[in-house]
Amino acid sequence: xxxxxxxxxxxxxxxxxxxxxxxxxxxxxxxxxxxxxxxxxxxxxxxxxxxxxxxxxxxxxxxxxxxxxxxxxxxxxxxxxxxxxxxxxxxxxxxxxxxxxxxxxxxxxxxxxxxxxxxxxxxxxxxxxxxxxxx
Numbered sequence: 001x002x003x004x005x006x007x008x009x010x011x012x013x014x015x016x017x018x019x020x021x022x023x024x025x026x027x028x029x030x031x032x033x034x035x036x037x038x039x040x041x042x043x044x045x046x047x048x049x050x051x052x053x054x055x056x057x058x059x060x061x062x063x064x065x066x067x068x069x070x071x072x073x074x075x076x077x078x079x080x081x082x083x084x085x086x087x088x089x090x091x092x093x094x095x096x097x098x099x100x101x102x103x104x105x106x107x108x109x110x111x112x113x114x115x116x117x118x119x120x121x122x123x124x125x126x127x128x129x130x131x132x133x134x135x
Contacts (some may be wrong), residue, residue, distance in 0.1 A: 016124035023114045024073030027085070032066025049096040064088040072118070075127020082119045086112065 046058035064084035071081040089112035097105035
């Protein structure tokens with residue numbers, strides 16, 4: 001039997017926490033870690049949509065997708081950490097994939113929307129920052 005409260009009550013803090021942790025980890029593991037690993041191994045074939053140079057672009061995206069994504073996952077400096085991530089996905093969606101069909105840029109759009117929503121809502125109450133304040 002299903003608990004009636006589970007079907008009628010809202011759990012916004014839990015939902016925000018789940019969104020923040022799952023998307024933060026996905027970004028860090030699936031995109032950030034390979035970017036940082038490539039940067040540290042000396043890879044030079046990274047896209048440069050803003051004309052900053054491949055190495056600098058790779059470093060900035062590695063910072064956003066790995067370091068900032070981990071901070072978002074933990075709930076530390078969340079809104080500040082979301083800014084480089086959001087800028088990166090605005091660049092990916094509107095500049096790098098500008099002429100691609102939507103199916104090719106859909107992932108960038110999903111990440112952009114989720115991280116923009118987290119910027120608007122804040123990290124929720126289940127964060128490392130709120131845990132430290134409670135001590």
